[in-house]
Amino acid sequence: MLVTDHATDQDHVRPARPHQKLTDDGRRVREVLSYSRRGSRFTTRQAAAWEAHHERWVVPDEAVDDSGFSWDQAFGRQAPLVVEIGCGTGEATAALATARPDANVLALEVWLPGAAETMGRVAEAGLTNVRLCGVDAVWLLEHLVAPDTLEELWTFFPDPWHKAKHHKRRLVTPAFAAVAAERLRPGARWRLATDWAAYAEQMRDVLDAEPRLEGGVVERWAERPLTKFERKGLAVGRTITDLTYTRRA
Numbered sequence: 001m002l003v004t005d006h007a008t009d010q011d012h013v014r015p016a017r018p019h020q021k022l023t024d025d026g027r028r029v030r031e032v033l034s035y036s037r038r039g040s041r042f043t044t045r046q047a048a049a050w051e052a053h054h055e056r057w058v059v060p061d062e063a064v065d066d067s068g069f070s071w072d073q074a075f076g077r078q079a080p081l082v083v084e085i086g087c088g089t090g091e092a093t094a095a096l097a098t099a100r101p102d103a104n105v106l107a108l109e110v111w112l113p114g115a116a117e118t119m120g121r122v123a124e125a126g127l128t129n130v131r132l133c134g135v136d137a138v139w140l141l142e143h144l145v146a147p148d149t150l151e152e153l154w155t156f157f158p159d160p161w162h163k164a165k166h167h168k169r170r171l172v173t174p175a176f177a178a179v180a181a182e183r184l185r186p187g188a189r190w191r192l193a194t195d196w197a198a199y200a201e202q203m204r205d206v207l208d209a210e211p212r213l214e215g216g217v218v219e220r221w222a223e224r225p226l227t228k229f230e231r232k233g234l235a236v237g238r239t240i241t242d243l244t245y246t247r248r249a
């Protein structure tokens, strides 16, 4: 049996990925996801970046179904794994991966045009330590990252799902926080930022209550670049909250 360093499941069969789960009579299971599928149309630039780089840098969704899948293999080297959830167009990814040549930076983005644009930035920056994957980060962290291994986790401006009926779709929930905290290695950090005050409060409540984590609201992380998304929030008068939590030993 092939059990890799980063795979967590002890046997060959992982539960189906989101969008692959079927009812007994073959219908798609309705799932609560932290994203909605946005348009998949590429701009000319995104199409060119996808064409040029996807074979080398994108981990195809089906690849993770392979029982022998490992992140070290996907990156072509053994190095500490840093995960960014929802990289958008990759502004933070490119800047932060440049500052971390020692790490394998896995950018998770279900919106393919964003992943394509991220690749364009990564290429422009001359980086080789970034890979992209479009599989749901919630599923992926639980099933493809082993407990106590993650070097760092970044979650910048996750979708706020501001209507009360959609709060259940927010990424930072007690259940997800438990999985994420368990994946971090002791002493490793989960860095978050949001421009949505009520979500910042939820993040604090949820992460304060997670026994494996300690931390809270912090000064803006100096290395985190100001993104277009963040500028838009600032332009309409929102306050940005940065949070950092550390996995307890």
Ligand SMILES: C[S@@+](CC[C@H](N)C(=O)[O-])C[C@H]1O[C@@H](n2cnc3c(N)ncnc32)[C@H](O)[C@@H]1O
Pocket (backbone or CB within 6 Å): 034, 035, 085, 086, 087, 088, 089, 092, 108, 109, 110, 111, 114, 135, 136, 137, 138, 155, 156, 157, 158, 159, 160, 171, 227, 228, 229, 230
């Ligand atoms: C509001 S955008 C922020 C993008 C970027 N971090 C920034 O600051 O510009 C959130 C992104 O997270 C992605 N996303 C949300 N849930 C996700 C999940 N479970 N797995 C992967 N990507 C996800 C969405 O597709 C969206 O592009």
